[in-house]
Amino acid sequence: MSHDHHARTMLPIPDRPVGGLTTYDAKDPDTSYPQIEPLRPPDNAPNVLVILLDDVGFGASSAFGGPCATPTAERLAAGGLRFNRFHTTALCAPTRQALLTGRNHHSVGMGSITETATSAPGNSSLRPNTKAPLAMTLKLNGYSTAQVGKCHEVPVWQSSPMGPFDAWPSGGGGFETFYGFIGGENNQWDPALYDGTTPVEPPATEGYHLTEDLTDRAVGWMRQQKALMPDKPFFVYYAPGATHAPHHVPKDWIDKYAGKFDDGWDVQRERTYARQKELGIIPAEAELTARHAEIPAWADMPDELKPVLARQMEVYAGFLEHTDHHVGRLIDALEDLEILDDTIIYYIIGDNGASAEGTVNGAFNEMANFNGMAALETPEFMRAKMDDFGSPSSYNHYSVGWAWAMNTPLQWTKQVASHWGGTRNGTIVHWPGGIAERGGIRSQFTHVIDVAPTILEAAGLPEPTMVNGVLQSPMEGTSMMYALRDPAAPERHALQYFEMFGNRGIYHQGWSAVTKHKTPWIMVGGEMPAFDDDVWELYDGSVDFSQAHNLAAEQPDRLEALKRLWLIEATKFNVLPLDDRSAERVNPEIAGRPTLIRGSSQLFYPGMGRLSENSVVSIKNKSFSITSEVTIPSDDVTGVIIAQGGRFGGWAVYFAKSRAVFTYNVLGIHSFTTEADRELTEGTHQVRLEFAYDGGGLAKGGDVSLYYDGEQVGAGRVEATQPMIFSADETTDIGHETGTTVTTDYTTATSRFTGKIHWVQLDTGADDHDHFIDPEERLRVAMARQ
Template identity: 80%
Template sequence: MKPDRHARTMLPIPDRQVPGLTTYDAKDPDTAYPPIEPLLPPDGAPNVLVILLDDVGFGASSAFGGPCETPNAEKLAAGGLRYNRFHTTALCAPTRAAMLSGRNHHSVGMGSITETATSAPGNSSLKPNTKAPLAMTLKLNGYSTAQFGKCHEVPVWQSSPMGPFDAWPSAGGGFETFYGFIGGENNQWDPALYNGTTPVEPPATPEEGYHLTEDLADHAVSWIRTQKALMPEKPFFVYFAPGATHAPHHVPKEWADKYAGKFADGWDVQRERTLARQKELGVVPADAELTARHDEIPAWDDMPDQLKPVLERQMEVYAGFLEHTDFHVGRVIDAIEDLGVLENTLIYYIIGDNGASAEGTVNGAFNEMANFNGMAALETPEFMRSKMDEFGSPSSYNHYAVGWAWAMDSPLQWTKQVASHWGGTRNGTIVHWPNSIEEKGGLRSQFTHCIDVAPTILEAAGLPEPTMVNGVQQSPIEGTSMLYSFNKPDEPERHDLQYFEMFGNRGIYYKGWSAVTKHRTPWVMTGGGLVAFDDDVWELYDGSVDFSQARDLAAENPEKLHQLQRLWLIEAVKYNVLPIDDRTADRANPDIAGRPTLIRGNSQQFFPGMGRLSENSVVSIKNKSFSVTAEVEVPEGGVEGVIIAQGGRFGGWSVYVTGGTAKFVYNVLGIQEFATVADTAIPAGTHQVRMEFAYDGGGLGKGGDVTLFYDGDEVGTGRVDATQALVFSADETTDVGYESGTAVSPDYTPQSSRFTGKINWVQIDTGDDDHDHLIDPEERLRVAMARQ
């Protein structure tokens, strides 16, 4: 192996011209320059594929003893290593930010998700430029880099079409190619997609067989093949992060039907079966205990009989979704094998970015936005039964019940968001690298964490941790390389101290011991008062003899507990965890939370063609009176199409024209639709079309009266009996002159939604109406200038 000629601790690597003879005439025989060589990492650096699934608990996949078949994970594990004590942060964006930087999630500003960012350094959602992402380090060392799938690390005020794009994967993130989505979740049938920073539409419809996971795999396979065809000498770094199996649980029906009847005995029995299978596989110790069900989680036998068929179907859909995801992960791995480069490809298959999600309520949800808006009561058992056959289909936005999430974390306590207990943070992980891992099918039980991935990849590639990136001095990586464990199963663990915190749930691991305290319950979105942090009850576990945290030793060993509690505080100070923040509604308000916002004042103007605007990019019309005014030009013969729409099939509103007549529809969670139609068609020519909503007041989510106007003249009235108080959608957007994603109203489809006339402008005004139903040019200018 020839010595590496680059000094790689400073990135980009400085260009250094070798001094020598400079001739006058290029034809002079003494003219000589070394050939231009492309930048490459050190000899032997492997290709790298990091696969990160979403919301998969430790006990879900068959590779770790679960009921959901994952044959490709099993195949990879048979040729590599299973890690049964690999940990995440208990939530998606923090895990991703930590994994991609090699630093703890509060160190890179991602104490929780971007939507609840505050001005505190550990919760700002802003990654310091002193902590360059792994992809950037690899790219600047000669790797080809690409990401496919989910990116939930963009601060919400930077997620509009105007950026800035510093935190987007293909800009500041270091990935030369990005195809996927920005945000926490996406509709698998009708996703909001980006190619780089440019919004793109899915290449097909659900009716044509489209599914997001398949699309992502198609792009990943194509990119890998192209990279090896054009740059075979360069290794690649591919980050494949499908939105699966995050809710909504969307999968073709035949995949769910494979599991028909397999969950009829419920979640309590399923946990027992899973633990037995885990012991057979050896992925948990033979003496591992099944942790008890907490009172907050209902027993299967206590669930209403009329709901049980729905609950079974929820789990069948989820299991099919996970198997379907593993199938498409297998396609990516197969493409690498077909190219003959699998032997020197380091693969991480991380089965979940946190524990299983318990955000679907104790009954599950046909539309999970119901719970997010405090309206879960709308989804009665009768309603759920009526929708049972639609779970997983394009007409659903579904999630499974809390009990299933708990079962998918077997044999551990709790679920996603609960960073205190292993049910929230322990995720089965497989590492495969035939060139450098001697044992096939081995098990590794050293404590590891998602911040260990980056330093492992750097060590495997023979690359130093950079001290300077883009002119900024770098802080040390906080993770520990796992490479030492690849061929030494009994080597003592090197990562022996790790804090955990999420929404006040917190814990500390130190040399086998863990001290933990659960502060809040994930599925309680509203109400449910919290105790003071100092009144939280701490538990103590000895991991050397208690794999699952089944035996609390706090009463028996108070000194050890106090030692670890003090250590948690020290680590919390070190990594910007303080102040602990368990607020919910307050953090949803950017003014209170202290994060920037694109929206100021009570008016906003839009222009034709603007679209893919997230809820954080649009003035909020929730829980208040508002009006929508548009100046449109109507051709002879009439007009059709959307003027402006926010949200989609599972909640939102739209002002549009059908049959030449203006119409306003408010869609509550896809369950209730309230429509107001004008009495007459819009005449040909230039006109102002206006919709006014007069909010009833008296609390959140109330109704109101609707009035439609043409040029200030009333042309229709109607009523909205209820509204969505907090959020329309996690992935649907606001569009002007068309509607992307799914349609708010069945009167049109996204494909038929384009406005056939001309829209000059649209304006949303919030607050009480002043009864001036026309907006003059001077008023529009005032609104525009007020937003500068």
């Protein structure tokens, strides 16, 4: 192995002056300079492929005993190692930021998701520049770097087309290329995508699926990288939106599971548990934990709903198998390039436990629950939609019971950071060039923060002490290399805290103390107990793999010692103050985070688009008006003035046959439309919509009025509104609509306004009865309100 002369603890690596004789004439025979050598990592540094699936519980994948076929995971496990005590943070964005930095999620400001960030350091969603991401370290050491898929680490006030892009993967994240989406989830059939920081549309419409597209991009990038730089290793981070809701997958993948879940989740847990024992995934003495009272028994579910519930699980199983199939295409590409043996692969099957955010009955449109309106999806409605689950007309999620079953044999689910059902994820490490054993199982306690230091050790790279002129704090994870090499090695990651929305726990030398504070599927309403009133439990992990036997009563002194240790760790890593607020944290002013928009008015111009919900003044639970100045051509005018949201909830002001129209779509279930009583004539005009909110609480209705140049031309009624959120992935667009459409009156292709838009102004609050905005005052007033 050649000597590595680079000083790699300071990044970028400082340039050193070239020594030797400087001659006057390049033709002088004494003229000699060393060959320019491109920066490379140390010799034999492997390629790195980190695969992170979304919302997959410990007991879902067949590689860990579950009912969802994952032949690629099984293939990698047969040639590598399975870790059955690998842990995440219980939620997506925190797990991802911890993975990408090697630090605890509160240490890098990601105590929860970006949409609920606060001004507290541990919950700000801001990664300190003292904790540079792994991709940056690898890039500055000579790796090629690419991220494909989900990025949920961008603070919401930095997610607009204007950035800043410091937290974006290809901005300050250390990735030279990024193709994917920003946020927690996306429509698999019609996603909002970015290439770098540029919004782009999906490359195809017919037969398109996001996971396939992401895989195409990842495979294409790896092939090109090896074609052009065969001696340079790469780091690819592949993070599909699958299997996060909505559970979208082609029907033929769903139909493979027809009838396989008709016996319900209680029976499925027993089957998975038996299979896990058979495979050796769990110890022989591991017990199946009991069902909590908050989770209904299958037998207690309404008979008329059971076919729908079974279908929900068929859809999910098809979705996971479909995802694993495309992961297999990545592995095939590595094999075709003859670099599989030289690539360390992490296949992390889930960024948290299975998701229980779909309510007890599941959801055809999960936004119903996020708005506290799940009751709109009655059993009759669900039965009528049964065959549409998984299709482009759905935004679906499965029932709480299935989430619980997918975490077999553990307690609880995603968001519940106290119990292993929220944080334990099956993980496979495959690296034939660096791991001698094939098909082994590792049971050392490990955590997602251990991945980054493992990769650095595998590459022969030190942790940097300085990056871009900023002194770095040490990584908080522990390299797993010792466990990769020796199945009997004592675990080195012996202390780890957990916390999410007040659910908290501590692991120390085999023991765990935990307390569940909040139930994940109660999104709106519900009373939280005081933190000091939470009941703690105690488990001995050396003999109790699944946390089945609470020893709190038998060993109160040990429990108290662990509770104190949790508090010490929480203080050390910025976990405090604990914060279990819900609706308050959605409001930027209360939460204390910046917002792109201030005041009660916002001005838009034609061509603006892909504006996230956090980039637009909220019209929810209040009166508002939309005023636009447009020029109408001589022929019929059609198309969108402004639209927010899409098929599963939103609103739009648009023209149909030269008449102004306003449509408010409630969750894709109810739609309320008001149309002008006459066409708008040729020329330049103001078109105004006014919505007078009924008041008296959240989600109320209101009266609608339409105006041409201050004269009323239409009136209507919206009976109900969405109080919390329109969509997790749809955006606001001016002059057209991207993604799915709010109404079937137009399609994305026909949504472009055929006249000319000069400006659009949104105003919220009490109606001032001024139905026409003076052009000379428009800009001054709008700017004054910012």
